[in-house]
Amino acid sequence: MTAVWQQVLAVDARYNAHRAPMCPQFRTLYIRRRSQLLRDNAKTEHDPLLRKQYLQIRARLLAERYGVLCNPDGSSIKSRTASLRGSRVNLESDSEEARNRRRWSSSPQKLIADTKHDEGVTPTSEAEASRAMAGGGTIEENYAFAGVYHIFDQHTDAVTAVRFANDDKSRLACCSTDGALSVCQLVPPPSTVICEGRGHQQGVTGFQWSISNDLIVSCSLDATVRLWHVASATCLRIVEDSAGAQIHSVTFQPVNNNMIVTGNSRGLVQVLNISTGKYAKGGSSKATGKVMALEFEPTGRLLWSGDDKGTIFSYIFDMATGKLTKSKRIVACEGATISCICARSWISREARDPSLLVNISANSLCLFRVMDKSGTLKLRRRMSVRHRSYNIHSSFCPLMSFRQGACVVTGSEDMCVYFFNIEKESKACVNKLQGHSAPVLDVCFNYDESLLASSDASGLVIIWRREEKGSAL
Template sequence: MAAVWQQVLAVDARYNAYRTPNFPQFRTQYIRRRSQLLRENAKAGYDPLIRKQYVKLRWQLLAQRYGPLSDQNSFRAYSNSIRSSRTTLDRMEDFEEDPRAQGARGHRRSVSRGSYQLQAQMNRAVYEERPPGCVVPTSVAEASRAMAGDTTLSENYAFAGMHHIFDQHVDNAVPKVQFANDDKHLLACCSLDGTISICQLVPSPPIVLRVLKGHTRGVTDFAWSLSNDVIVSTSLDTTMRIWATEDGKCIREIADPDGSELLCCTFQPMNNNLTVVGNGKHNVHVMNISTGKKVKGGSSKLTGRVLSLSFDSPGRILWAGDNRGSIYSFLFDMATGKLTKAKRLIVNEGSSITSISARSWISREARDPSLLVNACINKLLLYR
């Protein structure tokens, strides 16, 4: 039964680009809702033969409504190729938009994952003829594009008007804005005016829930704890502070071991009692926020001022970027908090690494662990 409902969803996915062309968000919502309903129906134990007949009828109805996508004879081979061990949302068929193919056949060509290599060779000739400077798409990037309905980035992220303006920090720079963990309606931002504000987006209108005051100089960075009940912040006043988000009170103030300006911070993902900070004297320190002391063996020196920090999701690897264009990786000992320097990568000599974001899974096209790096060379860089 699982294979049958996945076949039904796969048919719907192939036609998803034609649904509500002016509302790409609806297409994704529609296909996910279809997936949910089909899974629930599969548990009801309907006759598999009836469900298989439904697949064919669904195909015919969609073809009648939107037109055929490809040779109908390929449907049987396509259906047999579906494996029930993978979800259909990860296996959606890809739409390759070829102007010459559309002119000759009047519709998009559908490309299954099994024919990526052949399709890439066929597409290369088309892409190489495009004018210099054009973005060259790749065959392996079509899965996400198909889910978005073959629309462009500008169409999917079109600016549709100002929802709200928070102006509580209007007189000073705002170094960081970050949503709370798993909460799309709660965010915080820090400012060089020495405060941190916690904002709530719903119900409308959005409001500033509270402002955290205590730092005597600009706040350079902050991080939410895993449960969002605590925020840690670093400041140019050489201290880090621990805040209770519920009432905005400062729980603890900890001075930098080197007496230097603190420029960045991050929680240890698996142990929020440990926080890593980077300072202006080129040092990274692992701090125990309960004792207010640095962890033995939890310090290391970089070539420049430490501007950015990021852990991988298991908390075993720490990356740090400095103002001289270098990214360092460290092995983190979960038992002791000790840091062991691993590798150094020079992105661009003398260019500050202002932000690092580590992800173990970014998209269907980038399944390897990846680092998104913001460097002061007018570029965002993605590293494997």
């Protein structure tokens, strides 16, 4: 019943941002201590029914205390049998089907979302409590990142992904096409590389931290996924792709970190039990092209994949069995690569608006609204960034739902990092960071937005610090 305790930890982690808003250090210590206690209790024999009851009660109490909707049945979610429904996103000002089939590059000036009648996506002007949690100041002041905190150059080739540890502003992991994975310590200075994981025979295309930050799962062009123990930098498990294909994306199941999902070059989305090294029965589905991006929504019930044919699929995930049921198919841009999908359920009570942020290799960064439980998407915003050849990634700003205004940050092939206020229909760019000498592939905030990491195609990782005047810490 170890999986039940991991689900308890996932529920605690989901609400961790609401605990002690003025003392982020306490939140980090709290979740670490909870992880330790839950692991210890998992070794003791208990009635399985009592464990499940505890999980349900815990989820219900947290939902009542913090007022955030949560699936009260945290241990499992019933799967729904749904036929695949095709749809095409209307990316132009008119609604003719023939025009929707065009490549974005043919008429980029027309590719805008119809947003005149959409609801607001950020807290209202009355949301004083939300703004107080993040601090005052304008959007421009809050994202005035200008100073360089540190530069890492330990990798000899492109750094394809960077991620801060969960609820931890000091540890950053990077992966590279040189086949290595590294973990860096940023706070307190001096910043150092504390460990490196080497073992992949080809480039590492992606990775993710576990909820408790003690494990990292990585995927590679060598057709394997590897599970790493962070503290010792040792590889705990190697699993080969079932089809022997290159693996381009990987993600942990957010509720049960025993399960991961991979996407390979043959278009297969596959569920793998990383603890046993076995693929789940019924946990495989076929996309239209190479699966370049994977993302769960926070409760783990919905999964999205993006491929190199411009298609986004949504899947219903059965937590009890790991079975995937294909739900929706959205053609975002025919023939273009979906290089990144980032999901966010906005935690502000004034703006509960689940969304997807999607990078598409048609010079576009798109914001979609999740319309229903089956993963139907509606285009909300399109922002222009230089993106044609590389796998560019973006991220939501962690504190955006506490501000009047909402920002996202993205890399670009013009060697810049861009901040966009998605509330503005014109002149949405609020900041641009210049310092890289190669296309910027990935960007990532730490949890309190005091530091921003960006990586590029030359192997450089720049850590940017926020200007003190605009600090919202």
